[in-house]
Amino acid sequence: MNDQFEPVIVGFLCNWCSYRAADLAGTARIKYAPNLRPIRVMCSGRVDPQFVLQALRNGADGVLIAGCHPGECHYVNGNIKALRRFSLLKKTLEQWGIEPERVQLLWASASEGTILAAAVDRMTEEVRALGPLRWSEKVLGEKAAVQAALEEV
Amino acid sequence: MTDNGKPKLAMYWASSCGGCEISVLNIHENILTVDEVFDIAFFPCIADFKVKDVESYPDGYIDVCLFNGAIRNSENEEMAHLLRRKSKVLVAYGSCAYEGCIPALSNLTTKQATFNKVYFDNPSIDNPDKVLPQMVTEVPEGDLTLPNFYHTVKSLDQVVDVDYYLPGCPPEPPQIWAVLQVVVGALTEGKPLPPAGAIIGAGTTALCDECTREKKEKAIKRFYRPYEIQPDPDQCLLEQGIICMGIATRSGCGALCPTVGMGCRGCYGPPDGVEDQGAKMLSAIASVMDVGHESMEEDDLEEVIQEAMDSIADPIGTFYRFSMSHSILKRVKNGKGDA
Numbered sequence: 401m402n403d404q405f406e407p408v409i410v411g412f413l414c415n416w417c418s419y420r421a422a423d424l425a426g427t428a429r430i431k432y433a434p435n436l437r438p439i440r441v442m443c444s445g446r447v448d449p450q451f452v453l454q455a456l457r458n459g460a461d462g463v464l465i466a467g468c469h470p471g472e473c474h475y476v477n478g479n480i481k482a483l484r485r486f487s488l489l490k491k492t493l494e495q496w497g498i499e500p501e502r503v504q505l506l507w508a509s510a511s512e513g514t515i516l517a518a519a520v521d522r523m524t525e526e527v528r529a530l531g532p533l534r535w536s537e538k539v540l541g542e543k544a545a546v547q548a549a550l551e552e553v
Numbered sequence: 554m555t556d557n558g559k560p561k562l563a564m565y566w567a568s569s570c571g572g573c574e575i576s577v578l579n580i581h582e583n584i585l586t587v588d589e590v591f592d593i594a595f596f597p598c599i600a601d602f603k604v605k606d607v608e609s610y611p612d613g614y615i616d617v618c619l620f621n622g623a624i625r626n627s628e629n630e631e632m633a634h635l636l637r638r639k640s641k642v643l644v645a646y647g648s649c650a651y652e653g654c655i656p657a658l659s660n661l662t663t664k665q666a667t668f669n670k671v672y673f674d675n676p677s678i679d680n681p682d683k684v685l686p687q688m689v690t691e692v693p694e695g696d697l698t699l700p701n702f703y704h705t706v707k708s709l710d711q712v713v714d715v716d717y718y719l720p721g722c723p724p725e726p727p728q729i730w731a732v733l734q735v736v737v738g739a740l741t742e743g744k745p746l747p748p749a750g751a752i753i754g755a756g757t758t759a760l761c762d763e764c765t766r767e768k769k770e771k772a773i774k775r776f777y778r779p780y781e782i783q784p785d786p787d788q789c790l791l792e793q794g795i796i797c798m799g800i801a802t803r804s805g806c807g808a809l810c811p812t813v814g815m816g817c818r819g820c821y822g823p824p825d826g827v828e829d830q831g832a833k834m835l836s837a838i839a840s841v842m843d844v845g846h847e848s849m850e851e852d853d854l855e856e857v858i859q860e861a862m863d864s865i866a867d868p869i870g871t872f873y874r875f876s877m878s879h880s881i882l883k884r885v886k887n888g889k890g891d892a
Contacts, residue, residue: 449836450832450881453832453882454881476847477846477847480845480846480854481840484840484842484862485836487839487858488868491868492831492869495868495885498886535882539882539885539886540705540883
């Protein structure tokens, strides 16, 4: 064990492409950073910006949204909506003082296990370099949600 | 003060503009009924009361306290605790007490930057000696103290328990009157009060429900600032590319702003089921824009979408104008202008 900071990256992966890319990365035994906490959503267009903010507020150091390539969306244009949301979200994150590397959007098709794995590796290093976010403690001066929950038990 | 048996009403301003007090007076001749039914126990805007008067009341003496204004400094917080103790029913009255409102926009910056702007870097101020207010100043007669100015503006429910919320900047007179009638009914005829924690004097759905503008398919190419466009008098403002917060805002005001050609500012806060008004607005805006098509190349797509989004100036200040304290993130990480 070393003291290297291990970022927590919450991943919203679309059911039809990116979650399968992660599946493929697993079955192909591709070795990549274990920092991603994948959450399967039906479409990247389902990712409400509230999910992203909630993740950042509650202890995530970064958020990865991954979906099908434009033109390949299972629902025709859900990923275009995701891109529009992400573009506007990026502008607000800048105003919130959150570094752009912490929230990223990735297109990864079901066959692109290597692309997903490489993106997770790259993002993990980028977020590691930025250091922990710990919004509740560092920005709001509150206890981390997890710590507070543990104390209640 | 002699007790005449009437229910006791209080209204207090914390960090606010005074508009909420005016809104109560704006219920017109009904104010006479308010005076008939209630005994005013504390209302610094219209009558001469001192804090020590409130301190001398037994706990729970005030039946209804309308508390307006955000919690900006330690004095606001002390008054919130005092009035909570002395009141049976505490109402977060108006957007500031409910969710931060305009004062909470300073959560986009820092205490230091706010002080710099107010006391040094301001065209109307002449402060060559760089004098700043101090919490304690020693003078021959003793120590003079000022409240502590907080780094982050809070809503009332972030410092004390709140029974009801009455949204609006300010709340609309018919809504205020409806709420006062419910309270009067409960006090005089034993009618039931709304459940604790309820948002009263407002609707539950989005403002668009009560907006009479004609709504068609939304296919917005870019956004305009109000001075850049002459809005069509009948069509939905959002469809014309004018930011209107109506789609992410609670109904109840009667869509006053959109009716006169101004996009909704969002002062009634988020509708039922929405936690973060700004994030929901962001999400909705992205959905109703018609920019970028799945047939485009990935790089071009990013570019045209980013360009369209850049037509929105200051998204946080626009989407969270009233709800900063109740937002998920609550304040910015590194305030702009922070040394």
